Amino acid sequence: MSQTFSIGLIGARGYTGRELLKLIAGHPAFALAFASSRELAGTPVSAMAPEITGVDFEALSPQEAAARRPDACVLALPDGAGAAFVAAFEAAAPDTVLVDLSADYRFDDAWAYGLPELYRQREGLAGARRIANPGCYATAAQLALHPVNQIIEDYPSVFGVSGYSGAGTTPSRKNDTDALAGNLMPYALSGHKHEHEVTRHLRRPIAFTPHVHPAFSGILVTVHARLSQPVSLDAVKALYDEAYAHEPLVQVQDAAPELKDGTGINGAIIGGLTVIEDQRRLVVLCAEDNLLKGAAVQAVQNLNLALGLDELAGITADR
Structure with a gap:
């Protein structure tokens, strides 16, 4: 790639943030412009991400960050903490692509x-300048429901379990x-919040209960x-195969994935498809890594699309 984006x-x-630093370092068209952290200011980025040398963490104010005018900036901040940065970029660098990882937008x-x-x-992401990265649970739930969304009635129930890094x-x-x-x-x-998020973007209410366990x-x-x-099981499988046949980061399989199957992979695994009770009830599972497809990998997908790059630049498919 001939052009490098800051x-x-x-x-x-x-x-x-650690996963994002690793992905940025390995991306053929990305260069880290700055990494802002109050707690780590003055520490070499290499102390967290050995892949990146010659850059220190900085404690940048919103105005200082916007004054750097990077091509893109990822806001990996808690809910409610990013508004001042968004306002500063709107004022000083409106063309900078912002990808926000919180629920704020x-x-x-x-x-x-x-x-x-x-x-x-993808039509809305190509060339976008303001992108809200989905929540980790919301990503898994929507990937699981999307292919059958038009043939569901009532409230789907989503039982979610994550490792503690999600907290x-x-x-x-x-x-x-x-x-x-x-x-x-x-x-x-x-x-x-992910229950409301899925409801909004699938235009279907869901019932969601999250859990955390020791992984x-x-x-x-x-x-x-x-x-x-x-609907027969074969017909349901056909819907999933059709939806994800050309999606390198989504794998559809017969077996039910376990939580460990999603750990450390860049995409998501959907499986365990089961149709029961007179072909009127469906069970489906989705596994992913909350830090990767649930956050950092998806942010890089979005950056690539916004900047006109191949969507999987810097991302390795798991299959």
């Missing part, structure tokens, strides 16, 4: 929603390895959905 990273300290129609594998999403680095019971040892911890029993990373969702009419 990429800024705000909120580089977290688990997703997933409900904002002015921002493209960055789940490329959903129907026609971030701020100490809590959800990332306390002692509290999690030998345990499965339910939380947000109703109204989780570091990985997500597994189990979906139960009632079908609007009897």
Whole structure:
């Protein structure tokens, strides 16, 4: 690739920041412009990401970051923390592509929603300047439901389990390895933000219950959905095969994936397709890594599309 794009990273300290640094370092057309972290300011980036040398973490204000005018910038900040950076870029560098990893803009129609594998999403992502990266659970749930969305009735039920890295680095019971040892911890029993996100973007309400367990990373969702009419298992499999036949990051298989199957892979695995009760109820599972397809890999997909690159530049398919 002849052109190199400068990429800024705000909120580089977290688990997703580490994955993003690795992906940026290995990308044939990306160069790290800066990595901002108050806690790590002055520390070489190589201390976290040995792939990147000669760059230190910085504590950049929103105005300082925008003044660097990178080609693109990823905001890997907690919910509610990125608005000042967005405002600064709007004022000083409106052409910079912003990819926000928080939930702040997933409900904002002015921002493209960055789940490329959903129907026609790529049309809105090509050349986009403001992209809301989907949530990790929301990605898995939508990939599981998308091929059959038009033949479902009522509320699909989504049971989700993730590793504790999904709870971030701020100490809590959800990332306390002692509290999690030998345990499965339910939380947000109703109204989780990813429940609202999936409902909005699939235009279908769902019931979602997340859980965290002692593994570091990985997500597994189990979906139960009632079908609007009897449909054979072969017909359901055909819908999934058709939807994802040309999606290198989505693998469809017969066997039910386990949580560990999604850990460390760049894409997602869908399987365990089962039709029961007079062909009116469907079970399907989806496994992915919450830090990769659930966050960093998807952000790089979105950057590639926005910058006019091949969608999988810098990303290795798992199959």
